[in-house]
Amino acid sequence: METRHGGRDARIRLKTAHDGDPDANDKVLQAESVCYDYSDGGRRRRRLPGRLHDRNGSAPQIGPVDIVLQSGRITALIGPSGCGKSTVLKLLAGILTPSRGEVWYGHRNIAQQPGFRRARLRRTEFAFIFQDYMLVDSLTVAENIILPQSLNGSAADNHAVSRALSCVDLPIGVMGRKVGELSGGQQQRVAIARAMIMDAHVLFADEPTGNLDPRAREDTLDAIQAAMSAGLKASLLVTHDARVASRADRILYMRDGRICGSYHHMDQEDIERLLLSGSEQKEPLRSIQV
Numbered sequence: 001m002e003t004r005h006g007g008r009d010a011r012i013r014l015k016t017a018h019d020g021d022p023d024a025n026d027k028v029l030q031a032e033s034v035c036y037d038y039s040d041g042g043r044r045r046r047r048l049p050g051r052l053h054d055r056n057g058s059a060p061q062i063g064p065v066d067i068v069l070q071s072g073r074i075t076a077l078i079g080p081s082g083c084g085k086s087t088v089l090k091l092l093a094g095i096l097t098p099s100r101g102e103v104w105y106g107h108r109n110i111a112q113q114p115g116f117r118r119a120r121l122r123r124t125e126f127a128f129i130f131q132d133y134m135l136v137d138s139l140t141v142a143e144n145i146i147l148p149q150s151l152n153g154s155a156a157d158n159h160a161v162s163r164a165l166s167c168v169d170l171p172i173g174v175m176g177r178k179v180g181e182l183s184g185g186q187q188q189r190v191a192i193a194r195a196m197i198m199d200a201h202v203l204f205a206d207e208p209t210g211n212l213d214p215r216a217r218e219d220t221l222d223a224i225q226a227a228m229s230a231g232l233k234a235s236l237l238v239t240h241d242a243r244v245a246s247r248a249d250r251i252l253y254m255r256d257g258r259i260c261g262s263y264h265h266m267d268q269e270d271i272e273r274l275l276l277s278g279s280e281q282k283e284p285l286r287s288i289q290v
């Protein structure tokens with residue numbers, strides 16, 4: 001599959017499915033009974049349906065959560081605001097250390113790895129698109145895009161930057177501009193371009209299209225799908241957008257810190273219905289192993 005904005009070029013930079021393979025089977029990444037306890041830092045919060053609170057209104061614990069990111073699949077994680085989606089993404093990506101449980105990436109339990117090893121994994125094998133972009137305002141667009149590679153000591157490649165920019169429909173001329181001067185939507189595209197030029201195995205995206213217009217949203221989803229065809233092993237998309245979730249192969253519905261439903265591909269309307277009906281229920285739908 002080729003994207004309108006240079007999907008084929010994006011694929012050139014991505015690893016094949018078994019290049020430096022951490023595992024040859026279907027499970028790229030697996031979280032087993034993973035929990036995270038925010039209670040130490042939890043403050044009193046307003047009680048909202050589907051959000052995670054104990055009786056005092058503080059944020060108690062997320063999980064236990066079991067998730068498998070399967071090879072060749074895009075997984076969408078949906079659910080009401082505050083139910084724990086971003087936390088789960090951070091646990092799977094080794095950004096947060098679980099209070100309990102294991103996160104297996106190939107033969108490594110990254111939950112037990114020291115911070116520096118997890119940081120290296122995040123720079124080399126994982127790519128990220130965050131809600132708040134995680135760009136450095138004082139650096140140029142090009143410097144931001146090659147930042148993970150620079151941190152790894154890899155040589156910068158201007159051609160790859162140009163291709164990545166074209167992938168996200170940003171003009172080459174923007175390369176030398178400071179990121180802080182760009183609009184929110186443009187910054188989001190830079191964050192996507194940065195994820196696209198990494199030789200990553202797994203893409204973690206938190207609201208990857210939140211600030212994009214519908215056409216840019218579709219282009220971004222095309223680019224992610226092209227990257228999957230090119231060998232990106234798995235993608236996890238956290239989203240509120242039923243349209244985005246409808247492009248996933250698997251949909252996980254989360255509520256009150258737990259995965260309450262696992263579905264194969266669903267239409268946008270069905271996802272909207274699930275989000276609406278789920279948020280009206282007082283209890284989690286059901287506990288299941290994914």
Ligand SMILES: Nc1ncnc2c1ncn2[C@@H]1O[C@H](COP(=O)(O)OP(=O)(O)OP(=O)(O)O)[C@@H](O)[C@H]1O
Pocket residue numbers: 038041042043045051052053059079080081082083084085086087088
């Ligand atoms: N640093 C923190 N300290 C204490 N509680 C936190 C912290 N970060 C998040 N929380 C709480 O943990 C719960 C889960 O947050 P999280 O951001 O994972 O939810 P989410 O489903 O991604 O929400 P949204 O869709 O609104 O982004 C929320 O109740 C939130 O208030």
